[in-house]
Amino acid sequence: MRKIGSIVLVLAALMLTLSACGGGGKKNIAIGPAASETNNVSRLILEAYGLGEGDYKAFQEGFGDAADGVQDGNIDISIGILGLPAASIESLQASTGDVKMLGLSDKAIEHIEKNSEYKRLTIPKGTYDFQTEDIETVTAYAILMANVDTIDEELGYELAKSMIENAGENTHAQAKQMTLENALRGAEGLPIHPGAKRYYEEQGLTVPNEVATLTADASKRKSEFILGTGSQGGTYYPLGGEMANLWNKYIDGVNITNTETGASVENLATIRDGKMDLGMTVHVPALQALRGEGDFNGSEVKNAAFIGHIYPEVVQIVTREKTKIKSLDSLK
Numbered sequence: 541m542r543k544i545g546s547i548v549l550v551l552a553a554l555m556l557t558l559s560a561c562g563g564g565g566k567k568n569i570a571i572g573p574a575a576s577e578t579n580n581v582s583r584l585i586l587e588a589y590g591l592g593e594g595d596y597k598a599f600q601e602g603f604g605d606a607a608d609g610v611q612d613g614n615i616d617i618s619i620g621i622l623g624l625p626a627a628s629i630e631s632l633q634a635s636t637g638d639v640k641m642l643g644l645s646d647k648a649i650e651h652i653e654k655n656s657e658y659k660r661l662t663i664p665k666g667t668y669d670f671q672t673e674d675i676e677t678v679t680a681y682a683i684l685m686a687n688v689d690t691i692d693e694e695l696g697y698e699l700a701k702s703m704i705e706n707a708g709e710n711t712h713a714q715a716k717q718m719t720l721e722n723a724l725r726g727a728e729g730l731p732i733h734p735g736a737k738r739y740y741e742e743q744g745l746t747v748p749n750e751v752a753t754l755t756a757d758a759s760k761r762k763s764e765f766i767l768g769t770g771s772q773g774g775t776y777y778p779l780g781g782e783m784a785n786l787w788n789k790y791i792d793g794v795n796i797t798n799t800e801t802g803a804s805v806e807n808l809a810t811i812r813d814g815k816m817d818l819g820m821t822v823h824v825p826a827l828q829a830l831r832g833e834g835d836f837n838g839s840e841v842k843n844a845a846f847i848g849h850i851y852p853e854v855v856q857i858v859t860r861e862k863t864k865i866k867s868l869d870s871l872k
Contacts (some may be wrong), residue, residue, distance in 0.1 A: 565681040567739045567871055570599040570606030570719045573771065577804035580834065581855060582619040584656060588648035589868045596871065604773010604787040607632045610860060619824060623714040623775045624854045625667050633670050638861035641668070642868060643675040648825025652678050657824045661854060681726030681823045682850040685808065686733050688843050690817045692756040696847060698791045703848045706786045712779040717851035720745065723850040726823035730830060733845040752845035768807035768819040776803055776820045805835050812841040822853050
């Protein structure tokens with residue numbers, strides 16, 4: 541009996557050790573809200589590591605709620621598409637003191653680039669206080685899309701103009717990315733709103749995009765507009781709120797209200813359904829929406845047009861040192 545008891549104690553100790561080393565069963569991974577681009581790219585990333593839905597427990601949370609889960613230990617890894625640096629990650633570090641950022645392998649990046657519009661990006665060491673080495677990841681662009689049935693040419697012109705010329709009054713860290721130099725990032729392959737095209741060409745830019753056809757009529761313009769953003773814990777919601785405030789300040793006769801949503805995919809679908817006027821989105825699902833691919837298979841978005849670039853969207857994967865997770869490879 542004594543020998544059996546000793547074996548049991550040894551096995552228990554071994555299980556505790558495995559758990560402390562990142563083993564011990566499926567990990568809880570926050571992959572972003574359903575109907576969001578975060579959710580789509582998270583699944584693509586995990587697929588690149590040979591991980592299917594049965595290999596982990598998915599939490600479909602916005603990054604704010606996911607960060608809370610990482611902080612209290614209920615979520616092991618959170619995947620987000622965020623501005624750089626992300627205030628929510630800095631806040632998580634301030635609360636826990638042991639945030640660890642996971643990079644992507646060359647093989648995983650190759651898989652992602654082959655199967656999406658995302659491209660490799662290096663997050664330089666020191667971008668965050670806790671970051672002691674370069675992190676390899678992928679990036680896309682956050683852009684603004686407009687409903688061509690409600691945003692007339694003159695309003696599209698004013699929206700694009702304000703994004704560039706009043707960005708200095710926007711206190712959000714990502715607002716510095718809204719420059720004339722960056723204005724057409726993420727626009728490739730998308731129809732551009734004729735008002736935005738006119739503004740950019742007046743500023744000396746060459747705009748090769750197909751021009752969207754509008755049904756919106758300035759003489760019948762409504763006064764209340766809806767801007768779809770993302771979750772409150774992410775970048776879209778606070779940045780979109782400041783953008784809306786500046787539009788309301790500088791564009792006469794309109795009131796634009798930012799609303800919390802599931803972000804990219806939901807915003808594009810809601811524009812398609814005529815229930816949203818403006819939507820923030822990653823350029824990748826915008827291309828899919830136009831082509832009727834991915835989440836938009838058989839239900840393409842025909843009434844959305846590019847207004848302007850907002851900021852680079854960087855995939856950032858975080859855990860805590862206490863999880864002992866060194867890389868996504870260790871989850872196999």
